[in-house]
C-alpha cells in the first residue's frame with residue numbers, strides 16, 4: 646500500500662512538473678508573438694531617411710511611393726506625349742489594373758481602325774504626383790474647394806490605385822464616350838471628358854456620371 650501511494654505521489658509530482666514546463670513554454674510563445682507584432686513599427690520609422698524629411702514636412706510618409714526629391718517623374722507615373730496603352734515599360738501604364746489596361750488597349754486598337762489615334766495622358770499616378778497636381782490646381786483655381794472639382798484628394802483618386810485613365814486628344818475622348826462601353830469603359834465625371842474607368846461589363850450600360858461640382 647505504502648509503495649503504491651509513493652508511486653502515485655511521484656507520478657502526480659511529475660505531472661505537476663510537466664504542467665509547469667508547458668505553462669512556461671506557452672507563456673514564452675505568447676511573449677514572442679506579442680513582440681513579433683510590435684516589431685514592424687520601428688522599421689517603418691527608420692525607412693524615412695532624414696534627408697527627405699524636411700521636404701515632406703507636414704505630410705505623412707507616402708508608403709511605397711518613391712521618395713526621390715524634385716518634381717514627379719516617370720517613376721511617379723508621369724507619361725511622355727503620345728503615350729500608347731501598349732507602352733507597358735512605363736510605370737504609369739504598367740501599374741494600371743490589368744483588366745482596365747486590357748480594355749484601354751482594345752479601345753485604342755478599335756479607335757485606330759476608325760482613324761483616331763488616342764494617347765493616355767495619365768494612367769497610374771503616385772501619391773506624390775497626385776499631391777502635386779492638387780497643389781497646382783489650387784494655385785490655378787484659387788481655392789482648394791474649386792480645385793477639388795477637377796483633381797481628387799490623393800486618398801480618393803482612382804489613378805492612385807490604377808483604376809482610372811485620362812485619354813486625349815478630344816476626338817479620342819468623344820469616340821470613347823460614344824463607344825467605350827463596348828469595352829466596359831465609361832466616363833465617370835460630368836466635368837471631365839477625358840477621365841475613364843472600367844465600370845461596366847463589355848457591351849453593358851454606363852452608370853450615371855458623378856458631378857463633382859455638386
Ligand SMILES: [Zn+2]
Pocket residue numbers: 804809810811839840841
Ligand atoms: Zn482622371
